[in-house]
Amino acid sequence: MIDILLPSFVLVLIIILMHTYLGIEIIKRQIIFTDIAVGQMAALGTAISLVFFNEKYHFLFSILFAVLTAIIIAYVSKKNKYVEAFIGIFYAFGFSSLFIVLSKSPSGMEHIKELTASDILYVDFKDVFITFFIYLIFLSILYFSKNYKYYEFIYFPVFALTIVHSVSLVGVLVVFTFLIVPAFIGFLVKKEKAFIIGIASGFILSVFAIYLAVKFDFPVGYTITSVLSFFAILLAIIK
Template structure:
């Protein structure tokens, strides 16, 4: 393939990554600054097991019904069930690494629209959500905003895990936000820094995956991880974050 065909093929993934990283970086900042590191991983496991239950029950992948079982799950059950399924190893691999390489424009549009609606909602009520971190206990409706925050996290987890897999979904949520948190305490700047570094890392991962013939999802995770290591090294030689 020539350069144009390569760009056209990967444009679907690049657009999806660009949209997804905005909200994932923002939610990731909430998780880090409130020390709720592992809650997202639990939700990823829930969605992963639910997807396997759907496959075992014969529900066709990609239908509206196929997303419902993602509400029930646990990691051990997923591994046991996967072992008993025909081709269970493939299902486990797909659950961890995802199939983002083969996403289609209709799926990207639906996912992007959902993310954009959630981004607008969080932007309009940003003061309420940020107060959960900066001024805990001062909001009379704190439980409501907590519920809405984690509902958002649940929605994006159910949406992204079937596409990107557990590993990449976790990387999207935690690595860009962690890098941003190393350099700034300001929310808007942190979201921008996390998005920019995450996007550049993922584009680099896409290129490396294609030219070096490497698995797509793990290569993106590795690219994000390399950026995180460099960010930590740079941070060691800087003063306190802005």
């Protein structure tokens, strides 16, 4: 069974590493729901390509919607103190629009389930290698541009592109979980080592969740979200 699950485990580690780095920045900025809004808009772009263009250009539409959303959020966050409310409105718009668009597809509900929480068990090592190189490039861009005056306008498009790729692999809900929960756990345990603690805890809990899902035939994406969220809630109560 380990051989079958190995690509999923490695991919989870890579995604958690990238998303914990981004999640720490998001929590520091107090714009927690940015990723779920961007992810939802990316999913909307995919849905539009599916319904109106027979799924042609779905990555192009997804990237366009996600990057535009991220740039708008970056712009509004500089001038509006109610940015969290604005992001919530953006999410509501994307979520409702997704249902409207997919209502025109005979298999709309199935697509909604896939876009919300995909089954990571179906990935292979090709997905692992592609994700590794994409995220290595993204991390390098963020690291070397950190002191740049217009870093925000680099960070958010890179953030959006990361979300687009991750959503295509694991779905919007799991992306939100990987972005927020490990970073949140890291901050709760020890702020100075939030990155390392977040990666370790996120990976261990995800492996445990995948094991539970396989053993008891639970939906994998929702099990990952449930296990990580439950642990974060428990830790927050104890701390």
